[in-house]
Amino acid sequence: MEHYKNNHTDCHPTSRCKIDPAYEPTKKIITESFAEELLIKTIKKTTMFKNATDFSFGKDTHYVESYNNVLNIFEDKRIAFSSSEYEVRAKLATLHWNENVDRAYTSQWQAPSAANCRPKTKNVYKTKTYGYHDSIWIRYLSKIKRV
Numbered sequence: 001m002e003h004y005k006n007n008h009t010d011c012h013p014t015s016r017c018k019i020d021p022a023y024e025p026t027k028k029i030i031t032e033s034f035a036e037e038l039l040i041k042t043i044k045k046t047t048m049f050k051n052a053t054d055f056s057f058g059k060d061t062h063y064v065e066s067y068n069n070v071l072n073i074f075e076d077k078r079i080a081f082s083s084s085e086y087e088v089r090a091k092l093a094t095l096h097w098n099e100n101v102d103r104a105y106t107s108q109w110q111a112p113s114a115a116n117c118r119p120k121t122k123n124v125y126k127t128k129t130y131g132y133h134d135s136i137w138i139r140y141l142s143k144i145k146r147v
């Protein structure tokens with residue numbers, strides 16, 4: 001709350017408001033107690049506030065973005081799937097992501113830098129694996145045998 005009141009005394013040491021001498025708030029500064037109460041009420045309703053321990057190690061969003069990229073591959077937004085088809089595709093996307101997230105890379109290369117950007121190091125990842133296909137197939141076949 002204090003951050004939004006432009007008081008950064010207790011903000012995290014790595015926060016931009018602490019390290020950037022030219023920092024200017026991007027949001028309107030809260031000066032009215034009524035607005036402060038409304039913001040507190042809204043914050044307390046969020047999933048993140050209610051389940052704070054689930055987010056205690058989350059400092060970046062690359063895993064969520066990575067998972068969303070995989071979901072977009074399995075659940076093409078241009079195609080309307082039935083609810084059950086969506087559910088199957090979400091589960092396949094999760095299996096695929098779990099199997100391939102954080103896979104090793106074979107080499108790195110320096111991407112050419114654009115005019116105002118610093119050069120980026122890109123990883124050449126090992127080929128994706130699809131072990132979950134076999135796992136699903138084996139489970140399917142074992143169900144057939146039981147019938």
Ligand SMILES: [Zn+2]
Pocket residue numbers: 003007008011015017018
């Ligand atoms: Zn701050």
